[in-house]
Amino acid sequence: EIVMMQSPATLSVSPGERATLSCRASQSVGSTLAWYQQKPGQAPRLLIYGASTRATGVPARFSGSGSGTEFTLTISSLQSEDFAVYCCQQYSNWPLTFGGGTKVEIK
């Protein structure tokens, strides 16, 4: 099973600042990596798939990069609605696995 590790666990950022979130896979997953945003009491929302392709309707301030074992989600200028938990998911190998999440909170 591929283990997905996210860092940091919590990121404190001021509105308007850039946020950089990391996701690391225990073995290479190529570009088969998705990012989700989850707000309290809500279902996850797909942001990025294929490591760097934004899902429909996702603002351009969200960008994904990386391949192999190291991935990054960047939010270029944090808006109030972006404070949430972000998690990554690999879909290279079975079973599908998710990271533990990074909580982006207001500084």
Next chain:
Amino acid sequence: QITLKESGPTLMKPTQTLTLTCTFSGFSLSTSGVGVGWIRQPPGKALEWLALIYWDDDKHYSPSLKSRLTITKDTSKNQVVLTMTNIDPVDTATYYCAHRPFRGKYFFDYWGQGTLVTVSS
């Protein structure tokens, strides 16, 4: 517009069998490439993928839970059902169903609101 909604019991006792239904609209599970998955999230914890069923009735299960899970579909009713046998308090979680959009791509672009299942004696 794709929507999914989970339904099922909210409170279960240990050793019982859990049956969850996902009722969806906006797509058909008879369309080539389409899939519906189940994912759960214990309170305050990470997401855990459970099972996936495809338009052609192929299925994938989490190896750690495979012996306890069964996923089926009823294309005429636009429903996917997940059963989990011999449940335990550690199975307490919010259970989500979600739409898998592309053949060969195993991520989820639309999710249901989730249903919280509590297992307690």
